[in-house]
Amino acid sequence: MAEGQKTIEIEVLRYHPENDTEPHAQVFEIPFTDDMSVLQGVQYIKDHLDGSLSFRWSCRMAICGSCGMMINGVPSLSCQTFLRDYYPARVRVEALAHFPIERDLVVNMEGFIEKLESIQPYIIPREARTLSEGEYLQTPEQLGAYEQFSSCINCLLCYAACPQFGLNSRFVGPAALALLHRYNADSRDGGKAERMELVNSEDGVFNCTAVGYCSEVCPKHVDPANAVNQNKTNSAIDYFLRFLAPKGGAR
């Protein structure tokens, strides 16, 4: 390192399952400039200090959702979090909370992928249309009903923030429920009854105790807590009125 170069310490939670019985911290000192993101910091470690450090990233611009980490205990996108906000103090980075660690900062997302499949994240047409009938049209209001919930990038920060998911990993959780709501609230969709079975189930919305931290950490302003709580109301209405309206959700 050049003489007079400013440096910062990054403490990384390491875990290589083939050697380690449990995760442990390792501190690296890297050159610091005030335009460096935390992601650039761990990239410096991998390129110059320890090539075995594992982490996910791709876009470097808060679009792909792959670089989520706990940064000083807060679920964050590491490409969007800057070292200057911590300098000169040491920064601690760890794998996202509440997920099994695969290696270093890489978590196992399998459980989430299964949840994503289970919500049927695609439009199940309310009425089939042939090509010649043209496209489905929507008013700005109809678009507004779901648009915000469609911006999720599957970064999992909300799951790392959710204490209820931490206690019960079967809970469908914030992002998947927000996406579920995105399709249920779409005027072109007719799959609501099927999806409500999951909303109403013991793995569904009532695991949420309205903590709201998920929405606070969400980098895309999806506000998953809002989607979850709207569906508590939907689910309760369905629960009490299902005998009156035979077309309700789950049995």
Place this chain on the structure above:
Amino acid sequence: MKPTLKRSNAPIFWALFGAGGMLSALIGPMLVFITGLAVPLGLLLPADTMSYAHVLAFARNWAGKAFILAVIALFLWHAAHRIFHSLHDVGVHAGTGAKLVCYGLALVGTVIAAWALLAVGF
């Protein structure tokens, strides 16, 4: 992959919790002020506002009974739900046992209140 899903019965407790929360937010502070401060200290209200005769008459009226039952029962269900979930949050996962104790106490309180309101007559 479609596991069999069991419908949650949480809406019952959640609805009682919500109703209790709404009611306590609306009238809780006012009730504390009237029964805990204004009457004992003789502020603002006539001295016999909560005299035995007044309160008995209130409890014998249908609307009065409904009000008293709603305040006692819904506040209890709200508290039970909150305590149950807070136990979970602080790491006490007593599950069915905690559920029975929390909601059981609310149920017992509701039954006692209803019984007492009937017992004071009309």
